[in-house]
Amino acid sequence: MLQIDALPAFNDNYIWLLQDNASKRCAVVDPGDAAPVQAWLDGHPDWTLSDILVTHHHFDHVGGVEHLHNLTGAKVWGPALENIPARQQALNDHDCIEVLGLTFEVFLLPGHTLGHIAYYQAAPAAPLLFCGDTLFAAGCGRLFEGSPEQMHHSLSRLAALPANTSVFCAHEYTLSNLRFAQAVEPNNADIQARLDEVTRWRAEGRISLPSTMALELRTNPFLRVSETSVKQKADEWNEQDNASPCAVFASLRSWKDKF
Template identity: 65%
Template sequence: MIKIDALPAFTDNYIWLLQDATTRRCAVVDPGDAAPVLAWLAEHPGWELSDILITHHHHDHIGGVERLKATSGARVLGPAKEQIPARDLALGEGDRVEVLGHSFAIIEVPGHTLGHIAYYQAEQHWLFCGDTLFAAGCGRLFEGTPQQMHDSLDRLAALPGQTLVYCTHEYTLSNLRFAQAVEPDNPQIARRLQQVAEWRQAGRVSLPSTLALEQATNPFLRSTEASVQARIDAHDGPRARSSSEVFACLRAWKDRF
């Protein structure tokens, strides 16, 4: 069995730590800072860092890679279409890679960045999606278009509902406040907002989420819902919009929220 823990980094990043107690090997996802990983390894003598998984090239996701590679010799995996330091294996759409005895499928999800990838483990229902899909939100469009991000989110949303969403920022509370502004009459959003507020007050991590929960409460996965479309009409003026155009309006609204 693999245990997955969140190592906090910076102000709101999480470095996901996958641990195989049988082999005493571990892997990390998006280590923007080497220090939390090195501290964990120092506290757990005898463990080996075998793999470093990267979703995209932003510094808060790759800043610790070279130091970790130098100290551990870990294999570095990352998107083929982006510049990733010390990368050993370049990955793209349809590739599969084995990490800690589990096979991960690579899904290209451009939008936040153009070469962004996600790692999906179907049997365990793990999705490491970087800054594409957040709990109750999605990443900003730094490089891609609204259509690209909409299509990427659609691909992730098509995975099974029990899929565990391991994104890399603790944005859930602020995202849910926006979700409630979009759908003030959605009772599932209201319940989730209250729950996450209590969790964060207690210092509890709000992740992972599930895709079923995201389908019910994440406005960026709900652009075909009549309630969301009506809210966009009220906010931006009524007109016929495709689901990707509704998404674009939501993303622009969130950027100013």
């Protein structure tokens, strides 16, 4: 049985730690800082770091990769279209890899960066998605390199995954994202309930992740661009008729950048 824990890093990053208790092997996703991972390994000397999975090239996701690779010999997987330190296996869309005895499919998701990838494990009972900075809880990543069209397509691809998919994103942005979601859909009871719950969790020192795709479809405005109420707010924001879901997305992303 795979155990997944979050190792906090920097101000709001999470490094996801995947643990196979049977083999005492583990893997990490996006170790922007080696120190939290090294501290965990020091506290668990009978464990081996076997794999490092990288979603994109930003420093807060790759800063610890080379050190951990040199320290442990862990295999480094990363996007083929980006420069990833110590990468040994370059990954493209639809590639399948085996990590800790599980098969993950690679999705190419341009938008936040041009070569951003995600890792999806399609177990029927409990699918897993490690999506980096593409999809956030109640939000999505900024468009540093890609276009609104690319990001909308990437998010639509993720939105089509099974509703019970667990969503492991890389930052604790949920509260601020939900405040924006509430501005977009002030009458959405699911958003209000989630905002209340996450506010309580954060006050108790708990993290807000992982999410589920079902929850995102109910509360994430960037996945709800076909809803009439969302379009109306997007039209108000940029004072035009956003005739397509992609145009609604572009308006929302521009609004969120200034929110």
